[in-house]
């Protein structure tokens with residue numbers, strides 16, 4: 001199973017993200033259902049629209065998914081920040097600060113003890129990659145849940161085992 005940290009689908013109604021094309025999103029809100037749901041939970045992200053500043057990354061993610069699936073791999077979309085909120089709670093220091101990086105490294109070593117030996121040279125992008133891979137691991141063990149409408153593309157999140165479960 002391969003986890004990719006990028007949108008792997010387009011909003012319903014869109015065939016592309018080109019302003020020159022006449023395709024229009026079917027839903028009223030901006031982006032995909034999974035993105036609107038995460039935004040409502042206070043989890044910020046780039047929404048997939050024709051005005052997206054990560055358009056190239058969206059196309060690249062969708063292309064990679066298609067290629068990897070053709071090779072027989074199962075590909076899932078993940079969002080490491082949302083995974084981190086699920087795993088560590090909302091009060092996560094910013095990953096671009098030294099305190100934020102130290103926090104992440106410490107938490108990742110708890111989740112993935114084998115990484116401890118090589119954690120020194122790890123930057124925040126590598127931390128996100130580790131969280132993405134860990135989310136795929138949880139998915140393979142049935143410990144994730146889906147955010148978003150299936151036909152529009154879903155994001156896999158670590159299962160939140162709490163009474164105050166909020167969709």
Ligand SMILES: [Zn+2]
Nearest residue numbers: 015016021023
């Ligand atoms: Zn189009």
